Amino acid sequence: MPSYFLSTALCLLLSFGAFTQTSAPTTPTQIEAAYAWRVKQEMLYGVYIPRDLGEAFVQLTRLSEASGREQFLRLSEQQAVTIPFFGLGRWISLNWGFYEGSRLTVYLNELGLHHPDDMTRFVLVMYHRYLNKKPLNPQPVIAGFSEMRRTAETEQKLRGQILHEEIRKREVPKAAGGE
Secondary structure, three states, rough: OHHHHHHHHHHHHHHHHHHHOOOOOOOOOHHHHHHHHOOOEEEOOOEEEOHHHHHHHHHHHOOOOHHHHHHHHHHHHHHHOOOOOHHHHHHHHHOOOOOOOHHHHHHHHHHHOHHHHHHHHHHHHHHHHOOOOOOHHHHHHHHHHHHHHHHHHHHHHHOOOOOOOOOOOOOOOOOOOOO
């Protein structure tokens, strides 16, 4: 009987070790392979990954409570992007793989969205319009987010931060044949 428990414990430890042995990809080749695998998956970490906005709306409706949807529905469009950004928005971004890639990010990339925060805001706006039965009209929203991203990046570059400054004495070359 004790050997049965010992062998069972050993099997559990070995199987646990097999799961913990996998590490995050670090080389460009590993990163590309992990991305190629992720974007083909219907589920990641037990969470269904929508393939497009229609499926995203179905999942958000299925996963949320009616009272929460009602509160979200009553927000203005601007509020729908900002207020739930660090709650529902973070859930969307992390669980639907906006940082590491997923089949939904491929869809959003094809629409012209590439930054995870822009993807999150876009899904929030579109879901808000969907719940309010308004036309989705995604292209002006995408263009607006793209313009905001370009402006923010330009301003950041203009502000710039000096990481290190060094002053060196410049040696004056000696005159040729002069000494």
